[in-house]
Amino acid sequence: MSDDNITVEALARLENCDDPRLKLITTSVITHLHAVVREVEPTLEEWGQAIDFLTQVGHWCDDTRQEFILLSDTLAVSMLVDTLAGRKPESATESTVLGPFHLPNAPELSFGANISKDRIGEPTLVTGRVLSIDGTPIANAKLDVWQASAEGLYDVQEPERFPNMNLRGIFYTNGEGQFGFCTEKPASYPVPTDGPVGAMLKALGRPAMRPAHIHFMVSAEKYQSLTTHLFVRDDPYLKSDAVQAVKDSLIVEFKQLDNPVEAEQFGIPSPYFKVNEDFRLALAV
Amino acid sequence: MSDDNITVEALARLENCDDPRLKLITTSVITHLHAVVREVEPTLEEWGQAIDFLTQVGHWCDDTRQEFILLSDTLAVSMLVDTLAGRKPESATESTVLGPFHLPNAPELSFGANISKDRIGEPTLVTGRVLSIDGTPIANAKLDVWQASAEGLYDVQEPERFPNMNLRGIFYTNGEGQFGFCTEKPASYPVPTDGPVGAMLKALGRPAMRPAHIHFMVSAEKYQSLTTHLFVRDDPYLKSDAVQAVKDSLIVEFKQLDNPVEAEQFGIPSPYFKVNEDFRLALAV
Numbered sequence: 001m002s003d004d005n006i007t008v009e010a011l012a013r014l015e016n017c018d019d020p021r022l023k024l025i026t027t028s029v030i031t032h033l034h035a036v037v038r039e040v041e042p043t044l045e046e047w048g049q050a051i052d053f054l055t056q057v058g059h060w061c062d063d064t065r066q067e068f069i070l071l072s073d074t075l076a077v078s079m080l081v082d083t084l085a086g087r088k089p090e091s092a093t094e095s096t097v098l099g100p101f102h103l104p105n106a107p108e109l110s111f112g113a114n115i116s117k118d119r120i121g122e123p124t125l126v127t128g129r130v131l132s133i134d135g136t137p138i139a140n141a142k143l144d145v146w147q148a149s150a151e152g153l154y155d156v157q158e159p160e161r162f163p164n165m166n167l168r169g170i171f172y173t174n175g176e177g178q179f180g181f182c183t184e185k186p187a188s189y190p191v192p193t194d195g196p197v198g199a200m201l202k203a204l205g206r207p208a209m210r211p212a213h214i215h216f217m218v219s220a221e222k223y224q225s226l227t228t229h230l231f232v233r234d235d236p237y238l239k240s241d242a243v244q245a246v247k248d249s250l251i252v253e254f255k256q257l258d259n260p261v262e263a264e265q266f267g268i269p270s271p272y273f274k275v276n277e278d279f280r281l282a283l284a285v
Numbered sequence: 286m287s288d289d290n291i292t293v294e295a296l297a298r299l300e301n302c303d304d305p306r307l308k309l310i311t312t313s314v315i316t317h318l319h320a321v322v323r324e325v326e327p328t329l330e331e332w333g334q335a336i337d338f339l340t341q342v343g344h345w346c347d348d349t350r351q352e353f354i355l356l357s358d359t360l361a362v363s364m365l366v367d368t369l370a371g372r373k374p375e376s377a378t379e380s381t382v383l384g385p386f387h388l389p390n391a392p393e394l395s396f397g398a399n400i401s402k403d404r405i406g407e408p409t410l411v412t413g414r415v416l417s418i419d420g421t422p423i424a425n426a427k428l429d430v431w432q433a434s435a436e437g438l439y440d441v442q443e444p445e446r447f448p449n450m451n452l453r454g455i456f457y458t459n460g461e462g463q464f465g466f467c468t469e470k471p472a473s474y475p476v477p478t479d480g481p482v483g484a485m486l487k488a489l490g491r492p493a494m495r496p497a498h499i500h501f502m503v504s505a506e507k508y509q510s511l512t513t514h515l516f517v518r519d520d521p522y523l524k525s526d527a528v529q530a531v532k533d534s535l536i537v538e539f540k541q542l543d544n545p546v547e548a549e550q551f552g553i554p555s556p557y558f559k560v561n562e563d564f565r566l567a568l569a570v
């Protein structure tokens with residue numbers, strides 16, 4: 001069998017697949033995997049290294065660490081998927097990547113609750129509304145929120161310090177579409193470099209830093225769910241995000257305020273940072 | 286950032302990689318991964334399914350199971366790598382895939398030893414020589430041999446029955462380049478279908494069968510190592526091997542013989558099957 005025939009034959013073997021979408025995806029994957037092999041002509045040792053690398057990435061995945069998402073993110077595959085899948089009306093809030101640190105089952109918290117367990121970072125109040133693209137407030141929209149600490153670590157990266165969920169929470173909008181919560185100002189941080197993806201970045205001479213941000217998953221009945229970040233304006237890594245996830249419209253100001261009345265209302269000290277940002281959801285199709 | 290820019294930017298970030306080979310490989314991988322995403326336009330759910338699939342493949346890998354090799358094999362990536370990497374002088378024995386079942390540290394056995402622990406299958410004598418491509422016998426060449434049983438299972442697939450190595454052994458050629466060992470006639474078998482790759486084959490409507498074969502890794506100082514199979518002639522799956530690893534020159538006759546003298550010499554009953562096949566190694570470059 002010549003090397004051309006190998007690909008032809010591999011694709012021909014999909015003829016009995018009765019799932020046209022799966023067949024299309026597999027055809028594309030085989031075609032391009034084979035194209036990589038033809039371009040690169042890996043030695044058997046390099047093929048073995050690739051197998052070992054993927055195996056290691058798999059072994060690093062557990063309930064709190066998703067190294068394959070990190071791999072997808074750092075190769076900008078996630079961002080490309082997001083961009084192509086996330087085409088929405090222009091007035092809807094833009095999406096960005098999920099990232100490897102989302103956990104299901106964050107605690108449901110009431111309006112204004114503080115998701116920072118140790119309250120050591122700079123106090124920050126996040127408020128806003130969830131709206132439809134025509135500006136109508138959406139009541140009872142769900143916001144699943146998570147972020148790294150002021151030290152640039154997610155709770156799952158320091159489980160001895162935060163055995164339970166820290167800097168995570170689920171909030172629902174009130175009748176006016178409003179949400180609000182307290183937190184600490186997130187810091188920029190390196191993606192985890194202790195695993196195989198970190199070793200890959202190092203071998204590629206690539207910086208691992210991400211600009212500071214808060215993650216949001218916003219959902220409401222009859223609307224398209226939105227996975228996005230709010231990035232901290234003036235962060236030095238906005239242009240070099242290791243996962244290329246920054247969109248200009250998602251960069252927001254964390255405004256420093258000294259308003260003892262509002263601070264007391266939310267149980268945080270003044271001065272504090274405040275972000276006020278609305279999310280606009282497109283209707284489900 | 287437009288979707289075109291995402292790929293341009295991802296490739297630009299390799300500029301500080303000081304390993305030109307790694308840079309070339311990563312450039313090819315990113316280019317073609319992104320091409321798949323553009324062709325397929327996966328939904329976020331499909332992207333999540335791909336992440337889950339790869340994670341499962343990784344989780345199935347352990348010391349005796351290599352599901353990523355099985356994935357590479359069933360997508361014919363392994364065979365393409367083998368074909369491109371294995372270009373040797375025409376008179377050298379052809380290579381084929383390693384497969385997911387090789388174990389390091391098989392027992393070293395003496396000439397004529399029987400690698401079948403239960404002796405239940407059809408007795409088979411395998412003899413031959415290791416030669417250079419000009420026909421010179423190579424003394425002290427190493428043959429690492431492994432195969433599935435007469436029931437189509439590798440030892441690691443039934444660890445309760447064969448807690449130690451079964452149907453595996455390392456042999457060295459004598460001064461005339463000869464090797465010989467006894468075994469049971471291998472059977473055709475399905476690749477493991479209990480894991481994620483098996484689920485993939487099922488979803489693709491693809492048969493999982495491989496034609497019967499014995500694996501060999503043949504190596505000798507100053508020669509290129511050879512990883513190959515000997516396939517059983519007349520096997521019904523030679524044309525539909527699930528991993529596309531059959532090459533005509535590797536199909537050999539398992540000849541039925543009734544030779545009580547030879548059988549007694551090797552401690553097997555007569556009649557028995559005999560394969561006599563030489564391996565020709567190319568000089569190392």
